Amino acid sequence: MRAAEIHTPGRPPLVVDRVMPVPGPGETLVEVLAAPITPLDLLCASGTSYFGRPTTPYVPGVQGVGTAGGKPVWFPTSAGMASGDGSMAEVASVPVRDLVPLPDGADPVAVAALGLSAVAAHMALSWRGDLAAGEQVLVLGAGGVVGQAAVQLARIAGARRVIAGARSPVARERARRAGADAVVALDTDDVVELAARFAAVADGPVDLVLDPLFGPPAAAGARTLRTGGRLVNLGGSAAETCPIDSATLRSKSLRLLGYTNNELSPEQRSAAISMIAEQAALGRLAVAHEIVPLDDAGSAWRRQADGATTGRVVLSAVGRPGPASPVSRK
Secondary structure, eight states, rough: OOEEBOOOSOOOOOEEEEOOOOOOOOEEEEEEEEEEEEEHHHHHHTTTTTTTOSSSSSSOSSSEEEHHHHEEEEEOOOTTBBOOOOSSSSSSEGGGOOOEEETTTTTHHHHHHHHHHHHHHHHHIIIIIITTTTEEEEETTTTTTTHHHHHHHHHHHSSEEEEEEEESHHHHHHHHHHTSSEEEEOOOOHHHHHHHHHHHHHSSSSEEEEESSSSHHHHHHHHHEEEEEEEOOHHHHHHOOOOOOOHHHHHOOOOEEEEOOGSHHHHHHHHHHHHHHHHHTTOOOOOOOEEEEGHHHHHHHHHHTTTTTSSSEEEESSOOOOBBBBOOOO
């Protein structure tokens, strides 16, 4: 079978011929249809992550979509975080208990593009952020996969208004396509200016801020919150520290909450994937992505690492490359 292999941490994978995996106790073979290249894959393969230097060679891919026993499934792996291989191969051996059945009509590539990023958006909004129908939500980093999904998932959950913040013009266009009611440019680190921009498009104080950025955007977002409002942080792509002032925090009795997918139980993760796949099958949830043949994994890996893609790259072991798919609100 064909597979992508990491031979040297910090370098893109090579596509090689491999012996078909042999399932261990409690495992089954999955014919992989789609495997996304995610930030976690890049981190694990760098050799500098908190998981330690991975044993090489190994097949990367912390999640994938395929068929097992003729039925469509989503599956996770611990590739790069522990010994063993991942999803970027024509076939993967996966514990049966980890398989999540997918509904009829779910596009494997679309579900793979959403995957754990959409799980993070959904659970940060609902489980951690306690989003209620009728609330106003501010989504920072809304041009990324987590942010695009969050804009749509907030709407699905009944938010009355969704404001998006994004840094580049391309990211802001993705946020608009995702269905944000208003989009704010995050092209300055001036907290006062950013807070003023948010307030100008908000319908009164914000109830919940979803924040994968931290740094000045999060500090500005906190200033828009109502008394008792919540800010859920699930990343630090803008900065590892944040200048939230004590007066804002105390005067509004704000709740600052952290989120990670690692805290989820397998049952929570499976339920979230099922919900996401159902919404995708209904045409209500999608993120910008592009399809790349497995044989082109090395070049696609480089482009994803450099931010030179048109969206989340999804490797496909079948078919030929397809056009980039912009997110659309349906």
